[in-house]
Amino acid sequence: DQQVKQNSPSLSVQEGRISILNCDYTNSMFDYFLWYKKYPAEGPTFLISISSIKDKNEDGRFTVFLNKSAKHLSLHIVPSQPGDSAVYFCAASALNNDMRFGAGTRLTVKP
Amino acid sequence: DAGVIQSPRHEVTEMGQEVTLRCKPISGHDYLFWYRQTMMRGLELLIYFNNNVPIDDSGMPEDRFSAKMPNASFSTLKIQPSEPRDSAVYFCASSSPGTDYGYTFGSGTRLTVV
Numbered sequence: 001d002q003q004v005k006q007n008s009p010s011l012s013v014q015e016g017r018i019s020i021l022n023c024d025y026t027n028s029m030f031d032y033f034l035w036y037k038k039y040p041a042e043g044p045t046f047l048i049s050i051s052s053i054k055d056k057n058e059d060g061r062f063t064v065f066l067n068k069s070a071k072h073l074s075l076h077i078v079p080s081q082p083g084d085s086a087v088y089f090c091a092a093s094a095l096n097n098d099m100r101f102g103a104g105t106r107l108t109v110k111p
Numbered sequence: 112d113a114g115v116i117q118s119p120r121h122e123v124t125e126m127g128q129e130v131t132l133r134c135k136p137i138s139g140h141d142y143l144f145w146y147r148q149t150m151m152r153g154l155e156l157l158i159y160f161n162n163n164v165p166i167d168d169s170g171m172p173e174d175r176f177s178a179k180m181p182n183a184s185f186s187t188l189k190i191q192p193s194e195p196r197d198s199a200v201y202f203c204a205s206s207s208p209g210t211d212y213g214y215t216f217g218s219g220t221r222l223t224v225v
Contacts, residue, residue, distance in 0.1 A: 006153070034213045043115070043202055043216030044154070089154060091213065098167060099213060101146070103153030 003027045004092050006102035014110055019077040021105050023090030026071065030092035030100075035064060035075045038087045038104070047088070048075070080109045117203050117217035124224055129191040132220045135184055136205030144214060145178055145188050146202040154202070160186065193224045 005024045013019045021035075031052040036044035050057040050064045050073070057064050063076045077084055087106050093099040116135040124130050136143045144159040158168040163180045171178070175194070180186040190197055200221050204214035 002152070032213075036213075036216075041218070043204075043218050045216070046212035046214075049213065091154075093213070098156070098159065099144075100156065101154035103151070 002103075003030075004090055004100045004102040006090050006105050008105050009103070010106045010108070012108045012110060013080050015082055016079045019075075019080045019084065019107055019109065021075040021077075021088050021090070021107065023073045023075075023102055024071055025073075025092050027092070027094065027100075028071070029094040032093045033064070033066060033073050034091045034093075034099070035062075036089040036091060036101075038089060044089055077107075080107075082109045082111050085109050115203055115205050115215050115217035117201075117220050119220060120218065121221045122223070124193055124222075126194055126224055127192045128224075129189065130193045130197075130222060130224075132188040132201050132203075132222070134186045134188070134203030134217060136186070136203070137215055138184065140205035140207045140215070141183070142206045142208070142214075143180060143186050144204040144206070145186070146204065146216075148200040148202060148219070157188070157201075190222075193222075195224045198223050 003026050034049040035047040037047045038044040048059050048062045048064050050066050066073045085108050087104045089104045090102040091099050118133045141162050145157040146154045157170045158178045160180045178188045200219045202219045204216045206214045
């Protein structure tokens with residue numbers, strides 16, 4: 001049962017352009033959402049998060065948008081840099097601290 | 112703190128053998144999670160512990176998988192007997208309630224069962 005879905009396994013963008021990674025969820029009990037970034041041979045690392053009481057959170061080049069009615073969130077990276085090339089996981093959790101992850105999207109930023 | 116420490120980094124074993132993966136969480140974190148990463152399903156939650164007690168093991172694929180947390184600083188995930196379809200990267204993560212950054216992951220154990 002995939003409660004968190006990332007339907008795009010890969011995304012390729014040009015350096016300097018915007019990267020938009022999408023995520024959908026099915027569990028209406030989720031109240032906290034996170035994005036993790038993963039480089040090869042390393043564990044996922046926290047990137048940015050958003051609480052369900054907000055619809056936008058920004059941290060430098062990274063912005064996460066949450067649309068609760070659509071059960072959809074997205075991660076925007078502007079401008080994209082080659083060092084952003086990684087696998088990005090969307091994650092969601094409910095009050096019990098049990099976090100569910102999507103399958104990941106591999107982002108490639110071309111110089 | 113050295114972060115979440117997993118061992119071994121790589122494990123190659125023959126089908127039918129027992130495999131034990133190890134994890135040392137961050138000191139003070141009272142939640143510990145075991146995840147499995149595959150190409151098809153991404154990061155799947157296998158089991159998690161709170162204060163050393165297993166809370167939810169519904170993600171454990173079958174009886175061949177077992178996990179223990181004998182104390183706050185150590186956990187194991189055991190597969191017996193192992194099968195080729197168990198080949199994946201297994202991650203351990205720990206967390207403490209109320210942190211904004213969610214979980215801290217280890218570097219993972221890449222398991223190959225031949």
